[in-house]
Amino acid sequence: MTFFKQIAVMLSIFLLIILTTVVALNFISANQSVQDRLYEDAKNTATSLSLSLGTANGDVSMMSTMINANFDSGNYSYISLVDVDNKVLYERKNESVQLNVPQWFLSAITITAPIASANVSAGWKQVGILNVQSDVSYAYTQLYSILMNLLVSFGILAIIGLILLNIILAAALKPLKKVQLQAEAVTRNEFIIQDKIPTTKEFRDVVLGMNTMVSKVKAMFDKGNAELKRQKELEYTDPTTKLRNRKYLIDKLPEYLKIDATSKGGVDMMMSISGVIEANETIGHQKVDKLFIEIAKIFKVYASNYENSIVARMNGTEFSILLPDCTDHDALELAYGICDSADKAIDNAGLDTDITFMSIGLYEYNYKQTIGQLLSLCDNALTQAKFNKSHIHLDKAETATEVMGKDAWRNIINQTLDSNGFCFTLWTAVDVKTEKIDHDVISITMQAMDGTIYSYGQFMASAHQVGLSSKIYQNVINMMFMLPDMRLQGKTCALRLSYEYLTEPNTYIELSQLFQSYALKLPFKLIIEMPDKLVHQNSEQVKLYRKLFETYNIEMGIFEFIGENIDYQYLQDLRPVYIKAEADYFISQSDQAIASLRLITDTVGISLVATSVMDMVTLNKLKEKDIHIIQGPAAETIKIH
Amino acid sequence: MGNLITFLLLLMLFTTNITAQEPYVDKELTKKIVKKYNIFAERRFSYLQKTLDSVKNGSDFEKLDAVNRFYNDVRYASDMKVYGKKDYWATPWEFLGKDMGDCEDYVISKYFALRYLGIDSKKLFFTYVKSTKFKAAHMVLTYFKTPRSEPLILDNNNRKIFPASQRKDLIPIYNFNGESLYRVSGKGTGKKIKNKRSHKKWDQLKLNMKRKKI
Numbered sequence: 048m049t050f051f052k053q054i055a056v057m058l059s060i061f062l063l064i065i066l067t068t069v070v071a072l073n074f075i076s077a078n079q080s081v082q083d084r085l086y087e088d089a090k091n092t093a094t095s096l097s098l099s100l101g102t103a104n105g106d107v108s109m110m111s112t113m114i115n116a117n118f119d120s121g122n123y124s125y126i127s128l129v130d131v132d133n134k135v136l137y138e139r140k141n142e143s144v145q146l147n148v149p150q151w152f153l154s155a156i157t158i159t160a161p162i163a164s165a166n167v168s169a170g171w172k173q174v175g176i177l178n179v180q181s182d183v184s185y186a187y188t189q190l191y192s193i194l195m196n197l198l199v200s201f202g203i204l205a206i207i208g209l210i211l212l213n214i215i216l217a218a219a220l221k222p223l224k225k226v227q228l229q230a231e232a233v234t235r236n237e238f239i240i241q242d243k244i245p246t247t248k249e250f251r252d253v254v255l256g257m258n259t260m261v262s263k264v265k266a267m268f269d270k271g272n273a274e275l276k277r278q279k280e281l282e283y284t285d286p287t288t289k290l291r292n293r294k295y296l297i298d299k300l301p302e303y304l305k306i307d308a309t310s311k312g313g314v315d316m317m318m319s320i321s322g323v324i325e326a327n328e329t330i331g332h333q334k335v336d337k338l339f340i341e342i343a344k345i346f347k348v349y350a351s352n353y354e355n356s357i358v359a360r361m362n363g364t365e366f367s368i369l370l371p372d373c374t375d376h377d378a379l380e381l382a383y384g385i386c387d388s389a390d391k392a393i394d395n396a397g398l399d400t401d402i403t404f405m406s407i408g409l410y411e412y413n414y415k416q417t418i419g420q421l422l423s424l425c426d427n428a429l430t431q432a433k434f435n436k437s438h439i440h441l442d443k444a445e446t447a448t449e450v451m452g453k454d455a456w457r458n459i460i461n462q463t464l465d466s467n468g469f470c471f472t473l474w475t476a477v478d479v480k481t482e483k484i485d486h487d488v489i490s491i492t493m494q495a496m497d498g499t500i501y502s503y504g505q506f507m508a509s510a511h512q513v514g515l516s517s518k519i520y521q522n523v524i525n526m527m528f529m530l531p532d533m534r535l536q537g538k539t540c541a542l543r544l545s546y547e548y549l550t551e552p553n554t555y556i557e558l559s560q561l562f563q564s565y566a567l568k569l570p571f572k573l574i575i576e577m578p579d580k581l582v583h584q585n586s587e588q589v590k591l592y593r594k595l596f597e598t599y600n601i602e603m604g605i606f607e608f609i610g611e612n613i614d615y616q617y618l619q620d621l622r623p624v625y626i627k628a629e630a631d632y633f634i635s636q637s638d639q640a641i642a643s644l645r646l647i648t649d650t651v652g653i654s655l656v657a658t659s660v661m662d663m664v665t666l667n668k669l670k671e672k673d674i675h676i677i678q679g680p681a682a683e684t685i686k687i688h
Numbered sequence: 689m690g691n692l693i694t695f696l697l698l699l700m701l702f703t704t705n706i707t708a709q710e711p712y713v714d715k716e717l718t719k720k721i722v723k724k725y726n727i728f729a730e731r732r733f734s735y736l737q738k739t740l741d742s743v744k745n746g747s748d749f750e751k752l753d754a755v756n757r758f759y760n761d762v763r764y765a766s767d768m769k770v771y772g773k774k775d776y777w778a779t780p781w782e783f784l785g786k787d788m789g790d791c792e793d794y795v796i797s798k799y800f801a802l803r804y805l806g807i808d809s810k811k812l813f814f815t816y817v818k819s820t821k822f823k824a825a826h827m828v829l830t831y832f833k834t835p836r837s838e839p840l841i842l843d844n845n846n847r848k849i850f851p852a853s854q855r856k857d858l859i860p861i862y863n864f865n866g867e868s869l870y871r872v873s874g875k876g877t878g879k880k881i882k883n884k885r886s887h888k889k890w891d892q893l894k895l896n897m898k899r900k901k902i
Contacts, residue, residue: 098862131835166813168863171852173835 051220055213062208070201077193078156085181086161092117092126093165093179100128100177105169111137124160125180131173146184148191156190158183222250229257236622236651238265264650271646272615278640279610285360287336288343294635296359296367298609300418301629302580303355303371306508307516307545310355310371312413312444314378317425318346318366318385319433322403330397338396342366342405345388349381367425375411375441382407382439406438413444414508456509459495460519468494469523471532476541476656477682479666480675484687485625485656486539486574488678491523511547520548521557528565541574541604546581555588559595566599574624576604585617593621606658608632610640615647625654630679633657634668641672712740712804717781721902725785732784740805749840749849751805752831755798756842756849762797763788764844777893781902794844795829796893807831809867813839818859821845828858864890 048056096117103109110128118126118139127138146153160183167174222245232239238261241254283295291299303310320342326335343358343366350356350368357369370378389405408429412421424442432440463469474488493501510516527542548554575596582589582605596603606627618626626648633641633655648655657669660679669677677685713721713733722730736758743754765788767776780797783789789797795814803809811832819826822845830839830852839852852860864887 101862166863166865168860171830171839171860173832173863 050223051216054220055216058212058216059209062212063205066201066205066208070197073197074194077197078158078190081186081190081193082159082161085158085183085186086163088122089161089163089179089181090165092123092181093163093177096126096179097165097167097177100167100174101169103169105172105174107136110167110174114139122182122185123179124182125162125178127178128167128175129178130175136175141182146187148187152191152194153187156187158186158190160186219247221245222247222254226250226253226257229254229261233257233261233264236619238268238619240265268619268647268650271643271650275610275615275640275643275647278637278643282637282640283611288339288360290343290346290366291357291359293359293361293367295611296357296361296369297418297422298632298635299357300369300421301631302607302609303369304412304414304416304418304421306414306504307511308414308508309511309547310414311508311512312411313353313369313371313373314375315410315412315421315425316368316370316378316382316385317361317408317410317429318368318389319406319408319429320364320366320389320403321406321433322398323364326393326396326398326403334396338392338398341392341396342389345385345392349385349388365429375409375443378409378411379439379441382409383437386437386439404438406432406435407440408432409439409441411441411443416444453509453513456506457513457515460493460506460510460513460515462496463493464515464518464522466496467522467526468496469519469526470494471523471527473535473540474678475682475687476676476678477685477687478676479670479685482685482688485654485676486541487535489527489540489542491519493519516545517548517551517554520544521554524558525561528561528569531565531568531570533570535571537571539572539574541576543576543606546578549577549581549592550588555591555595558592562595562599562601566601572600572602574602574604576606576627579605579608579610579626582621582623583611583617585620589617589621604656610644618647618653619651622651623653625656625676627656627658627678630657630660630665630669630677633672633674634665636672638672645673712737712801713781717900717902720900721781721785724902729785729787732787736784736801740801744805748807748811748831748833751802751807752840752842752849755801755805757847759783759794759797759801760844760847762794762844764790766790775889777889779893779896779901781900782896785902791827791844792889795827795842798829798842800897802829802831809865810835813863813865815839815841815863816861818861819845819857820859821857826858830863 096113099113100110103113114126114128114137117123118141123139124141125139128136130136160181162178162180164179165177167177222243225241225243225245229239229241240258240261244254245251283291283298285292302308303313320339323335326338330338343360346358346366346368350358350370353370353373355371357367359367359369361367370381373381386405386407390400393400393403393405406429408425408427408431410421410425410428412424416424424444428440428442431442432438469491472490472492474490476485476488477483478485490503491507492503493506495501507516507519510519524542524544575592577589577592593603595601602624603621604625604627605623608626608628609632610628636644644655647653654676655674656676656678657674658678660666660669660677660681662681663684666677666681669675713736718730718733721733739754739758743751746754762783767773767790770776770786770788770790771778775792777796778786778789778793780800783793783797792814799812799814802812813830813832815828815830817826817828818824826843826845828844829842831842832839840849841852841855841858842849843855843858846855852858
């Protein structure tokens with residue numbers, strides 16, 4: 048029960064007790080007053096009637112008549128006249144009393160009508176004593192009416208009182224509500240500073256304290272953010288040309304060389320500028336650096352037509368342009384264009400283009416190649432280019448013969464979609480420190496109509512190629528929510544969704560409808576992993592996803608994190624439960640970079656998870672970097688407690 | 689010898705009775721009266737005590753006569769003059785302390801003095817009368833030997849006590865007895881009635897008496 052409710056209940060009870068007491072006291076007072084009135088009436092009648100009876104000079108018949116006249120008015124239940132010897136001279140009694148009030152009232156309330164007496168004399172002679180008792184029926188009716196009026200008026204008063212109490216309490220405890228929201232925000236690792244400082248001292252102190260605490264945590268986050276940004280700038284940027292460097296390219300390449308990569312291949316150009324030593328001697332270092340800046344601009348301009356292209360300076364004289372989805376023909380055109388522009392720049396710098404010139408090795412790659420292969424083959428192409436007259440050379444990857452053609456894959460996938468042949472297998476992400484499962488990772492397998500089982504790696508690349516990957520995700524997500532696997536009950540499971548699927552126009556609406564109908568019935572805790580490539584944009588779309596997940600108590604994870612030199616504010620805004628990156632990425636990071644990343648993630652409660660941890664050697668390296676949650680073959684060998 | 693012992697025992701019992709009788713005005717109250725009024729007030733109260741003591745063992749009539757004579761020596765004065773009120777019922781201590789009062793004050797003081805002397809309250813009545821002589825409302829104390837007997841009138845305008853039949857100058861209007869009149873009861877209800885006021889003036893007087901108002 049909230050503090051507000053406790054106070055409200057307490058004060059309401061207090062108010063009701065007060066009102067009930069006031070009603071009771073009022074009623075008791077009214078009861079007393081009515082009874083007093085009964086006595087006063089009886090007494091006045093006794094006095095006045097005894098004076099009248101005195102004039103009868105002891106004539107009993109006359110006195111009886113006088114008594115009758117009074118009694119028949121109906122206001123008395125008993126009148127008697129007794130003589131000095133206590134003998135009853137005359138008596139009237141009202142036997143049947145009709146009371147116009149409910150029986151419960153009669154049972155609950157006893158009204159006593161006292162008997163008032165007065166001496167009756169005839170001249171100096173004593174006649175006797177007159178006794179008068181008032182009728183209680185009128186008193187009962189009056190008292191019942193008073194009680195009803197009291198209950199109605201106090202009922203109204205109670206309602207008004209409770210409403211006012213509620214309003215006053217709500218106003219008085221408004222700062223507390225804000226304090227609570229702020230405290231909840233802190234629990235969620237959100238940084239809310241309360242601008243309106245409450246006037247109530249206790250609340251003011253708490254708010255000021257929390258503001259200070261939140262400011263400090265925010266400052267820590269900002270410091271980590273700035274530090275990581277600086278680290279990444281140093282780590283991933285060439286200081287002279289402001290291009291990306293070799294490390295960036297290597298960290299980024301896994302995104303391009305994977306089975307479910309957006310691009311299935313392209314061309315990587317490796318450019319080398321010869322005669323730099325001579326150039327330095329001719330025009331000096333500074334002018335050569337300016338030349339490199341000019342050439343960098345040329346690269347950027349030519350690469351800008353290709354989405355997701357990467358321009359990087361590999362070393363002092365070598366550059367690389369990765370052009371996803373670029374054909375060899377287009378790449379050659381581009382290479383010639385770059386060569387011409389570079390020659391002009393070299394010429395403009397006052398250098399001899401026969402001595403200082405650019406060679407371009409082009410290598411047409413595909414997603415199945417490793418980073419090492421790609422770079423090595425590019426180098427080969429560049430070496431060839433240097434010996435070419437045109438200084439341009441193109442090499443191609445040996446295209447593996449596909450077991451099945453695109454049409455065959457399309458048919459198999461469509462059939463499997465129709466027959467609901469997709470199912471889940473689980474991998475574990477293990478916390479090696481506690482030796483406990485951090486979460487399970489859901490992977491998709493495909494069972495074709497002929498019974499052949501294809502793993503994610505086997506079918507997803509082809510599914511991408513034939514444009515059915517989003518459909519597969521849609522199918523498996525529907526299956527997960529509509530027919531949840533009860534083996535997962537009580538577990539925490541992560542499902543990775545691809546950039547393509549998440550950016551499809553209908554995905555958000557479909558997920559919303561699905562969550563609305565089924566999310567609350569899900570027997571396990573779900574983490575939806577989104578690619579860093581999408582999340583770091585912190586776009587409206589991403590925010591919508593975050594809000595949608597939050598509504599249905601679904602956590603958000605980030606995968607393929609490489610932490611480019613952008614603002615890490617999005618981590619604070621979106622508060623993913625973890626960040627997943629390749630084990631090699633973490634290992635290759637400097638201690639400062641990891642420390643800065645840690646500062647950010649620890650501040651907002653984000654775990655770091657290393658993926659593709661293949662062996663214990665890698666695991667040990669990760670431990671040295673203080674990364675303890677792992678995923679991959681090595682995780683499966685950890686003994687779980 | 690046995691007769692002597694019986695005599696001594698009776699004497700002791702008698703003596704004890706005499707000494708056990710509380711004075712009409714106790715010492716403490718007397719001190720307060722002296723402080724408020726003067727030494728003459730003390731003498732008046734002392735004389736009152738002597739008067740009462742003198743008739744302690746007398747007949748009812750002796751008691752009535754002594755009390756009537758004693759109080760009729762007090763000067764008559766209106767309530768407005770003495771208390772600044774139109775109508776005020778003074779306690780016997782106020783009345784004798786101030787040594788003046790109106791007809792109700794005489795009746796009250798006589799009533800309580802006679803009650804002190806052991807006269808049954810049922811025999812004593814405050815009687816509202818009309819004085820034909822003064823053509824004014826008046827109050828006297830009446831004594832009924834029996835409920836049916838002719839009452840004796842103790843009037844401040846007349847030093848002597850007369851039977852009612854001899855007081856042609858008085859027309860009786862209304863009798864009341866503070867102790868028995870307005871007997872309040874919850875007869876027939878089975879409940880006892882508390883704190884019911886019987887007569888406003890009488891109730892206030894009783895309260896003042898209880899508080900020993902002087």
